[in-house]
Amino acid sequence: ATTRDASETTDRRRANARVENARAMRARTTRVASTRVRAKTSKFAFAGDRRPRRDVARFASAAGGAEGADPYAVLGVKPDADALAVKKAYNSKQMLYKGEGDKLAAVERAYEAILQAGLSARLSGKGAVDSNVRFADKVIRSKWAPRPYPSPMKDVVVNYGLTMGCALVTLVTPPNMRTLQVTIFAALLMVFRFFVKLVDVDPGPNAVLDPPAAQKHNNARFARSFGVVLGTFVATLFVTFWLPQFFIEVLGLTVPAWVMLHQEVFVSSACGFVLASLVSFYR
Template sequence: MQACAALGRPALPLQLRRPLHARPAVRLQRGMAVRASMAGAGAGDDPYQVLGVPPNADSTTIQRAYKKKLSEVKGKDEAAQQRIEAAHSQLMMAGLSARLKGGVSVEKDVLYADRARYFPWRPRLWMAAYDILMYSAVAQALMLAWALLSPLTAGTQPVIWSAIAGAVGNIIKQNRLYPVPKGGPDSPPDEKKQGSKNILRGFFLAFLATFCGCFFFYTLPDAVAAQLGRVMPVWFYEGQSMLLAIGTCTMNWLFTAFTR
């Protein structure tokens, strides 16, 4: 106090004077309390029940359920939205922890989530629902029957319509895997673009299937024969339209039924 008086500063009462090292401890305790309260929010909720998925659900099913649930309550029920987001975060962190610990079977999408993906638009193996399988089989069978029963009048039209039917089936499948949010104009930009992404993905898969069908069923055999110095049989060239239709219908059904 004498030193303070000598410097012209007012002396502080004893109860207001505390060691400087005590102040960070107070801040630390407050920060721990805030984090604890945040961690305990919604701790009693089962994340699987909140998202409506079984305990053995994979990351794709969890992501699909999360987007669907979020689109239903966004802008309507803030508490439900927070529970859904907390459940999704909890399950994602559980998958990451399983990966870091090792010795646990983790899905590839989670295992390599932090790695750069080459060709992110590449088709990935995925089994379609039964109704999409049946729709694709009937549509492609009709196109194939058209090409085989009326080869002179059909021409390449079955190829074109097969690609269109494949695009429709893939768009329906993408909309089920990645539902379009219904949040309205207040939705984030990424969610607003989901519908256009699904359409582009569907047309991309149909284009790739049509290209593969034409290439493997007609172009490749003809190129291999030319490289070997041989000529394909006459029926191969006379039945070009039918071969293209067979390849296109087959590949469009496979891509719609087993890729995403």
């Protein structure tokens, strides 16, 4: 009898252990699933939508925020800010308040409230869905190929102003002293402008939390800026400068003298226009 009781006790212990293991496995699976859903939500929840402020306030209150607290004010963004701006503000606040539990919790609640409000607006049909979200299953054939991404108007003005300014310098230079050095300088300026744009639209890993990954991402971003802009510059230079020269020499064509005297001006204007358009409307 004693042996039978001991055996039953052992069986009960084993059964209890199996139950506890099953519960732990279910809890772990739930945490992983919620983490994945949150990661997807943070990327697409409010892309291109306009979140009603009352919905944001309601979700902030439900998340445990202070009464009347404005999540946008907590993150320091405008109510019409897009997903990228909100995410950048969230990362910035996390770094700023590192080690301050109360402030980090407030930032977390504000970010969650904006995410949930954006998702609710999309599900209820109140917010427009960005084409990148609606066609997220499309495969990008090349990560290096430029993709449409218009810049703010002030950046567009700066880009065209820089390149057209370089073309103007070429124009006022005496014809016998004109070279393509100013045009090359404009191309290098556009490399820098393109790199700055990629920093804004593709922040990459956090430099404080993961320095090696951030450095690798930054190097790839610079290589892409250099390759895309200078590749476009060389192609434009070939079409507007070397190819006409080749046809003129091979076919023995006669062209007006003023065309040859102002060839650098035409080349500088064409290259500047193409590069400014690339940097302003693509990423």
